[in-house]
Amino acid sequence: MISTLIYRSRLGPSFEPSKLEELVCVSQSRNAALKISGILLFDGTHFLQVLEGPLESVNRLYDKINQDPRHDSVVELMRDYAPKRHFENLGMTLFDLRSDSPRTVLRSVIVAGALKFNLASDGRVYKFIKSFIRGSWRDQNLPQSEPASWCFVPDRSLVRASPGPLFVDQPCQFAIQPIVEPLRGQISSFEALIRSPGGGSPQDYFASIPAERIHEADLLSKEWAFALAKKIGIGSHKLSINLLPMSLVNIPGAVDILLDQITRNGLVPEQVIVEVTEDEVISGYDEFTTAIMQLRSAGIGLAIDDFGAGFAGLSLLTKFQPGELKIDRSIITDIHLHGPKQAILNAIVKCCAGLEISVVAEGVEKVEEWCWLEAAGIKHFQGYLFARPALNGVPAISWPVKVRR
Template sequence: MLATLIYRSQPTGAFDPSGLAELVGKAWLQNVQLQVTGILLFDGEHFLQVLEGPLASVNTVFARINHDTRHHNVVELLRDFAPHRRFANHGMLLLDLQKQRPAAVLRAILRFGTLKYQLASNDRVYKFIRHFIASSGHTAGVRHTAPDQWRFVVKTPPFLTGAAPDSADQPCQFAFQPIIEPQREKISSLEALIRGPGGGSPQEYFSTIAPEKLHEADLASKGWALAMARRLGIGNHKVAINLLPMSLVKIPGAVDILLDHITRNHLRPGQIIVEVTEDEVISGYEEFTWAIRQLRAAGIGLAIDDFGSGFAGLSLLAKFQPDKLKIDRTLVTDIHLHGPKQAIVKAIIECCAELQIAVVAEGVEKIEEWCWLEAVGIQRFQGFLFARPMLNGVSPVSWPQRVIK
């Protein structure tokens, strides 16, 4: 199987530009033995490398590249498969944009990759190369802070911890996790995450409910969530509750039931954010639309949760324009290493900026992820890096502070 891999990276202080030709010469010999071909472009600030060959060989070369301390911020841009090589008989071709004019580089690439080897001006790999060359002299990626520029200071939030459930026969419990704005050291809201009666997983809880009772139980559980929020002493903070979209459709008077839960627990509608996921089929769009209008008219906020994990996210975004959009952890995980995820998240941010929708990155576990996401303009975050969910309470928050050197 012939694989294609493209990555971008930046040189570190350990890289000596004068030794670039020698470095490529050694790589050429190693790549020939592995039947890997490709090119390396360098513009003084970034590398762009194309690798082609057997899948196992390309993976071997890329693993070696990832451990090379002469560069960092290695971002995978493309993994693909092809019937033919684009670059034949070259273990590694070096093209230095500091020494060659862009037009000459492009001509050289087209010469080395002839039509016989499926390289033409409309080829996808060629377009990556052309974009890199056009971006030379600007930033080819995102200039974010390095992880070692930050330390974390743990502070306990002003909420009660270890509050007891409202009733001994309560069918579910809730763990609360803060959504924070790190640079302002502010808790934006608390998300109430459903747990089983003994603190088990959401799957454990919902597995005990008959399918025909699922939406009724989903809506009823929000009363327990808001009761716990009240006992935690959330004050004027907001609390986010997750609702299956069809719970608003199938349960008569669902919005009135929710408003009753809010009133009984001495909270205000403006403190509540209803998060709907995109992974449940909405079969009654008219009824759902009417329920959303009722929520908004009452002052309750709306968020799309797990955006990017399902099939209906763009449709929900276009139809309902929520107050908040939460980017799913599948897009967040290792985003600092993954070009396609970066492109998608940048597009989401740009779209939400046009629509005045707040963006939350959820599932943030690594400081590298946070550094990249913060650099592209995201201000609100949720994840283990900052605070884990706590059953019947809110755990201490780890706040990032810049290291002064």
């Protein structure tokens, strides 16, 4: 079995292109010793490299490539497996787009890949190579700001916190985390995240409840989220709450219970967003659809949470077209390094733009992730980069500030 890896990177400021031939000579012998074959394309600013060989050898080499200071912005585009190599010659063959026309380079690549394993025009390897040679890949990569050009300044003006539960006999607690528009310096909404009585994880809380009472406990717990919002005074800000889909199906009068909780704690339905999670399979779609209609008729907003990680996915998006879509952190994490994630996110953003649905990136922890996502068109963010959840209160928010040089 042959492992194939394709990545793209950008020429680093410390590397002189005139030394490229020397680099290739060293890499040829190194790769050959690892039984790795492939090609390297260079267009003057960016590289595209195809690596083929034993899986362990390819992974070990790619780890070293990621640490090489002679290039940056390394993005993994494809990992695949094949019975034979696309490029037979061990080592590395350079194709320099600065000295030859795209058509000439493409023809040379095809010849190099046609010895034993034909580089078929309908294959993914060929398509990545052709896109790079013709420059069409740039259309999908919008200019983004450099992570080093930003610093993050904490704003503690909204901080409100309590050292423990706010109410007597409180069966659970909630932590508040803001959803922000960083470049505008605005809070989009607050999310109330359920915690165990001792401040532990949602898993800790639900693990303590009998299975047959999960949905009842899920629904009734929202009373404490609304009470916390009233206690700390969220003003006119919106409050997002998570709800298992089957809580709306299995609990009679679920929407009326929610509305009563909202009113009793001094909020209005238009302030509340119900985030439907994808943590469970939805049965009883007719009942679920009726509950969603009731929520919307009452003025409560709807969001799909953890999109891309659960059971429903596109089915929920197609049927209910929420006002907000929250992309799961499994897609967001290290998106600046991962081409498949980037392609998926670009498709989500384009789809939601056509449906007028706001997109929220969840779990953003790195400046590099935020810079890439902002360039992709996302404006709403949630994650440790901006604010960690605060138990029984509102945390400090770190806002991006451009570094003056």
